[in-house]
Amino acid sequence: MFLRNEWYVAGFSREFCERPLQRWVLGEPLALFRTASGRAVILEDRCPHRGAPLSSGEVCGESLTCGYHGFAFGPSGACTHIPGMSTIPPQARVRSYAVIERWGWVFVWMGEADQADESRLPDYHWLNEPGWEGRSEYLPVKANYCYVRDNLLDLTHARYVHRKTLGTSAVTDYPIHTEMHGRGVRVTREMPGIEPSPFFRRMGGFTGPVDHRQQIDFTPPCHVVINTRVTSIVGGSENLSAEFQVLNALTPENERSTHYFWGLMRNFALGDEAVTEMQQKLNRETFFEDLSILEQQQMLLDCKPEGWRPVAIPNDGGCLQAERLMSRLIAAENRS
Ligand code: FES
Ligand SMILES: [Fe+2]
Structure with missing residues (x-):
């Protein structure tokens, strides 16, 4: 069950070209x-x-021509040309989806196009905000998008799954604060005076103790923005500080599969391409660590015995609030 009247990331701008793509x-x-x-x-x-799939055809001007018998369709979805025919049956049309292209990402509204509500577009403005730098990538995940969402809302897994990368054992020593924020859920964890994680050691050159804050914002239906800030606590007012925005759009392909679009933006070492390369590489490796768990989780939960229920602890607070919020929104949409 999915929310339809929402924006999902359909792809990166660079994927939209004169060669059509099926997704x-x-x-x-x-x-x-x-x-x-x-x-x-x-x-x-x-x-x-x-x-036949229109995506196996080709773009001609403003239309997409089917690769089977050559029917052409304009951006509205109406058929504009049928080879050998002077009239076009009115039912010769496909659904056209509302689209917004912004910050190098393309969003699709999965509800009726005439109800598309731009005010509900998720905020990923860091992708082209001056003072922030990074890149975005795509990762296919053979697991339900909610498992990916919950993975991001409970970062205590970093201590175990990302032992070699993001991992800091402090993550389980400090409680989270969970609240409703905007139209979503916010999870915050403050970790004052901890040892920097391997990631921040390498990326920001942090060696001594740091104040490390994680703030995770979930916005329905599938958008998670993680702000992580590390501040060196030695050196008085000249404290060194570094921030990342981890942008995560978890577009369901279907019930068991997710298109994971992610961007990683930083506000330091601007203009340093080697740092960008390293951050992408480290983050990619980190997501592959998650991928392995998520895909096995999907497989095991697909065949869970009757009555099996997850055991919840306080660190699941963000996941549980997000789940409840989504259930309410889906029920409301189905009623309307
Ligand atoms: S199936 Fe597309 S034109 Fe025939
Ligand atoms: Fe992770």
Whole structure:
């Protein structure tokens, strides 16, 4: 069960080009492409003629031509041309999705296009904000998007899963604070005077004790922004400080699979391409550590025995609030 009246990341701007791309979102096949005039378009990827994928065709001007018998469809989804025919049956059309392209990412509204609400667009402005630098990448995950969300909302796993990368044993020694924030859930953990993690040692050159803060914002349906700030506590007012924004868009491909779009932005060592390379590499390695757990979790929970229930502890607070919020929103959407 998914929320439909929300924005999901469909892809990066660089993926929208004159060569169409198929991507399944919420179990629906989408054809992603860019018209000759530069507009990013998303159409249902199922030709109304015989059901072939439009994405196997080609972009001609402002239209996408089906690769089977040549029906052409404009950005509205209406058929604009059928070879050998002077009239076009009105039912020859596909669904066109509302699209917003911003910060190098392309968002798709999975509800009715005429209800698309720009005010609900999640905030990933760090992607092109002066003073922040980094890149975004894509990772396919064979697990439900909620497992990925919960992984990000409970960072105590870093002590075990990311022992060699992000891991700091302090993460389980300090409690979290969970609250409703905006239209989502915020989890904060303050870890004063701890040893810096291997990641911050390498990235920021921190050696002595640091104040480390994690703030995680979940915004429905699947957006998680993690702000992590480390401040050196030696050196008085000249304290060295470094921040990352970890941007996570967890677009469900279907119930058991997720398109994980992530960006990692930092506010220090600006202009240093070697640092960007290193941060991407380290973060990628970190996500691969998560991936292994998440995909096995999906497999084991797929065949859980009748009555099996997860055991909850206080560190699950963010996950539980997010789950309850999503259940309420999905129930409300289904009622309307
Ligand atoms: S299936 Fe697309 S034109 Fe025939
Ligand atoms: Fe992780």
